[in-house]
Amino acid sequence: MYRILALITAFVAVVLLAGCGPIAEQHRKASLTQGQLERFIEVHVAKVEPLTKEANLSYWDAATTGKTEDYNRFGELQLEISRLYSDPQDFAFIRDIRESGRIKDARLARQLEQLYYSYLRNQAEPELLKEIIRLDGRIQEKFSSFRGTMDDKKVTMSDIYIILTKEKDCRKRELAWKASKQVGNIIVDDLIKLVKLRNKAAQEVGFDNYHILTVVTGQQNVKELDRIFDELCELTTEPFARSKNELDIILADSYDIAVGDLMPWHYHDPFFQRTPLVYDQDLDLYYKGKDVKELAAKYYSGVGLPVDDILAKSDLYDRKGKYPHAFSHDIDRRGDVRILCNLQNTERWMETILHELGHAIYSKYHDSSEPWLLREPAHSFTTEAIAMFFGRLSRNAAWMQEVLDLSDEQRMEIEEVSRKYLRFQQVLFARWALVMYNFEKQLYADPDQDLNNLWWQLVEKYQLIKRPPGPVDAGWASKLHFTSAPCYYHNYMLGELLASQLHHHVVRKVFKLESDRNVSYVGDKILGDYLRQNVFGPGALYYWNDMIERATGEPLTPRYFVEQFVK
Numbered sequence: 001m002y003r004i005l006a007l008i009t010a011f012v013a014v015v016l017l018a019g020c021g022p023i024a025e026q027h028r029k030a031s032l033t034q035g036q037l038e039r040f041i042e043v044h045v046a047k048v049e050p051l052t053k054e055a056n057l058s059y060w061d062a063a064t065t066g067k068t069e070d071y072n073r074f075g076e077l078q079l080e081i082s083r084l085y086s087d088p089q090d091f092a093f094i095r096d097i098r099e100s101g102r103i104k105d106a107r108l109a110r111q112l113e114q115l116y117y118s119y120l121r122n123q124a125e126p127e128l129l130k131e132i133i134r135l136d137g138r139i140q141e142k143f144s145s146f147r148g149t150m151d152d153k154k155v156t157m158s159d160i161y162i163i164l165t166k167e168k169d170c171r172k173r174e175l176a177w178k179a180s181k182q183v184g185n186i187i188v189d190d191l192i193k194l195v196k197l198r199n200k201a202a203q204e205v206g207f208d209n210y211h212i213l214t215v216v217t218g219q220q221n222v223k224e225l226d227r228i229f230d231e232l233c234e235l236t237t238e239p240f241a242r243s244k245n246e247l248d249i250i251l252a253d254s255y256d257i258a259v260g261d262l263m264p265w266h267y268h269d270p271f272f273q274r275t276p277l278v279y280d281q282d283l284d285l286y287y288k289g290k291d292v293k294e295l296a297a298k299y300y301s302g303v304g305l306p307v308d309d310i311l312a313k314s315d316l317y318d319r320k321g322k323y324p325h326a327f328s329h330d331i332d333r334r335g336d337v338r339i340l341c342n343l344q345n346t347e348r349w350m351e352t353i354l355h356e357l358g359h360a361i362y363s364k365y366h367d368s369s370e371p372w373l374l375r376e377p378a379h380s381f382t383t384e385a386i387a388m389f390f391g392r393l394s395r396n397a398a399w400m401q402e403v404l405d406l407s408d409e410q411r412m413e414i415e416e417v418s419r420k421y422l423r424f425q426q427v428l429f430a431r432w433a434l435v436m437y438n439f440e441k442q443l444y445a446d447p448d449q450d451l452n453n454l455w456w457q458l459v460e461k462y463q464l465i466k467r468p469p470g471p472v473d474a475g476w477a478s479k480l481h482f483t484s485a486p487c488y489y490h491n492y493m494l495g496e497l498l499a500s501q502l503h504h505h506v507v508r509k510v511f512k513l514e515s516d517r518n519v520s521y522v523g524d525k526i527l528g529d530y531l532r533q534n535v536f537g538p539g540a541l542y543y544w545n546d547m548i549e550r551a552t553g554e555p556l557t558p559r560y561f562v563e564q565f566v567k
Contacts, residue, residue, distance in 0.1 A: 033102045040093065041111055044084070045372050051081050053332040060329055063340055066145045066321030075137035082129045085122035094119055110541055111373045117217040124201035132197045139187050139194065139483045144323045146186060148179030155179055157324040158342050164268050165277065165284070165348075170255055177265030181475030188474035191482060195447045198486065211444035214487035219379070219544065225490055229437055231558065232493070233462070235566050236430045243424045244464055250278045264465055271479065272463055273432040274348070275425045281417045283347040283395060286404055292343055292350045295403050296357055299393075303521060304528030305361045310337050316353075318342035325480065326352050328359030328387075333375040337363045347394050355391030362386045365536035378535075379544035380488065384495025386535065389502055395421045398520035426496060426565035434462040436489035439476070444487070452476070498548065500561040505552040506530060 055077035062070035084090075094115050103109045122129065147154040155163075155176070163176040198210035207213040215222050251266050252259040268276035277283050293316060300307045313336065315322070326341045339356040343349045362383045366375045377383040393399040397415040400406060406414075435458045442454060455476040456467040476482075481489055507516045510530050521527055534551040541547075545555045 033097055033100060034105065034108065036093075037097055037103060037108060037112060040090075041108075041115070041371070041373065044090075044115070048081060048084055049333075049372055051077060051084070055081060056329060056331045060331070060338065060340075062141070063144065063323040063327075064315045066141070066323075068141060071137050071141040075133050078133045078137075079130055082122050082133065083126065085119050086124070086126055086129060087119075088123065091119040091123055107371065107374070107541065110543075111371055113219070113543075114373050114540060117219065120205060121213060121217045124204040128197065128201050128204070132194065132201060135190060135194050135197065136483060139190050140480075142187050142190075143183055143480055143483065145321055146183040148182040150175040150179050156318055156342075158318050158344060160270070161348065162344075164265070164270070165346075168255060170257070170266070173265045174263070177270060178475075180270040181473070181478045184474045184477035184479075187483070188477040191477050192447055192451075194483065195443060199444060199447070209444040211441055211487045215490075218491075225437070228497075228558065229434060229490070229493070232430050233434055235558075235562060236427050239566055240427045240431050241464065243427060247276065247278065247424070251276065254278065262466065263468055267465070271432065272465055273429060275421055275428055277347065277421070279417045279420050281414045283400075283414065283418065283421065286400060286406070286410075286414070287345050287347055287350055290345050290404065292345050292353055295350065296353045299354075299403055299522065300357060300361065302523040302525075304525035305365070305531070307357050307361060307364075309335075310339065310357065310360045310364060313338045314340065316341045316343050326356050328356045328363070330360075330363035330376075333363075333366065333372055334368065335364060351391045351394035354393055355387040358387035358390040359383050361531075362536050365532050366539040367537040370539050370541060374540045376540050378538070378540050378542060378547040379491075381491035381494040382498060382535070382544055382547065384492055385498035385502060386531070388492075388495050388499040392422060392499070393521065395425070396520065398518050399522060402520045402522035423565050426561070429496065430493060431462045433489060433493040435459055436479075436481070437493070438462075440482070440487055440489065443482075494556070497558050497561045498556060500564045501548070501552050501554075501557060501559075502535075503564070504560040509553070 055074060058070060058074040058077055061067070062074050094112065097103065098112055098116050103112055147156060148160070149155065150172075157180065160176045160180045163172060164180075167173050167176070195210070202208070202210040202213035205213065207216065212222060215225065248259045248262055252262055255266060264272065268274065268278075293311065297307055297311055315338070318324075322342070323340060324342060326339070328337065328339045330337050337360045339353070339360050341349065341353055341356060343353060362377055368375070395418045397411050397418040400414065400418065401408075401411040435455075439455060439458050442449070443451060452472045452474055456472055459465050460467060503516065506527060507513050507519055510526060511519070511524070513519065535547070538547060538550075542550065549555050
């Protein structure tokens with residue numbers, strides 16, 4: 001009887017399916033395709049998740065120790081991961097499902113997009129990818145372990161920052177600035193080789209060069225980026241020139257030289273990407289004797305985003321062999337998040353630790369119930385936006401009063417100055433981003449051109465900085481982003497735009513205030529709740545502009561950055 005019933009059931013099913021015709025067949029294929037994709041993702045994540053965690057731990061070890069064996073291990077794991085994503089049969093499967101348009105489930109469709117672009121950028125020849133990873137690791141090792149010299153004495157980047165911020169002796173400033181650039185000449189030959197290898201890999205998968213590949217696989221559009229940066233150039237040219245002229249007069253007077261004699265080493269930062277602290281009040285004075293780590297921990301706890309567990313696993317102070325700058329590192333997408341810094345109790349490092357912890361909380365507070373492939377930021381620039389949103393507070397007078405326990409009189413002393421710092425810093429950064437974006441576009445378009453001269457042409461055009469006398473060297477290559485985060489810098493500028501958009505929305509719609517005057521974000525747990533629910537929690541569940549529209553009511557726009565800092 002069971003066998004007869006089974007045969008009858010099967011017959012009825014065939015008749016019903018036959019009766020439904022093409023529609024039933026479409027449903028069957030869609031169901032089959034979705035099931036295939038779900039099984040593929042399950043198998044894929046089982047392979048890539050443990051490898052990713054191990055690779056992240058090995059990079060942490062390399063960055064904190066500078067040991068060759070750690071960099072080698074990191075390179076081996078990177079290669080193993082790239083092999084997973086370079087499998088041509090897997091890529092064909094992903095591509096065909098994507099092109100079929102049969103995946104209707106939104107969460108599954110987003111995972112499909114993440115997979116497609118990850119596979120696409122790894123479809124070059126395996127030996128070529130291996131060589132890229134090997135050379136990349138070699139350059140990063142050289143960079144991390146290198147220390148510049150002044151008068152035959154080695155100096156750290158922390159030493160250089162102090163000299164460029166405080167020293168009045170122009171000869172010492174020049175030596176410190178040049179020491180910060182020395183690593184560029186050490187790595188530049190390898191870097192140009194790496195650029196050419198990256199271009200070759202991009203061309204193998206159908207792109208003109210690696211810059212275009214990176215933008216497209218980052219789900220962005222080159223023409224749209226060009227439009228945004230052209231607009232920023234137009235909007236900031238006059239305000240920047242005016243502010244820089246005022247700055248130049250102050251700097252020249254402080255060194256007892258003519259304005260026309262100012263050189264790159266007079267601007268307090270190796271690349272003039274931060275505003276010198278010269279306007280009436282030196283903000284470093286307010287952080288002297290304070291513990292910027294403790295200030296940051298107390299602040300984040302107060303907005304309902306505690307970071308004690310992050311700081312407990314972090315590496316925060318300078319030592320020999322350690323990576324000399326700062327970054328945030330999500331080890332496993334399951335809550336093990338760390339930051340690396342080289343802290344000093346200065347405004348620069350107050351900004352830096354707020355910034356890096358901004359990255360870290362974005363990663364820490366992803367919704368753990370979301371699939372592993374979606375437990376990352378909606379886009380790299382959206383996590384930059386959060387980092388910048390919080391990093392800006394180090395120069396915010398209302399915030400400084402709250403966290404540094406300043407009197408009303410002290411706050412009034414710094415309020416106008418801190419506002420000036422914030423405005424000039426943002427316009428200055430836009431000009432610096434124009435240098436990086438345009439240089440990198442041209443670097444990958446033609447790596448055989450005179451890059452040293454190109455660099456200074458762009459610096460002179462966008463930053464109004466005079467090139468030093470004599471032949472120019474490859475000091476530009478001392479910017480590690482060319483190696484470790486290639487074709488990425490435009491995302492910092494997009495992050496600034498989004499940070500202003502988030503700020504506007506929180507002030508007007510979340511706090512329901514008419515202006516941001518006196519807004520310090522100190523102790524406002526509603527801020528933490530808003531960010532966890534609307535930005536951090538969803539991770540990459542939504543396409544980046546969809547996430548922004550859900551969180552702020554409109555897609556990404558430069559309007560609020562311009563209102564806040566340019567007009």
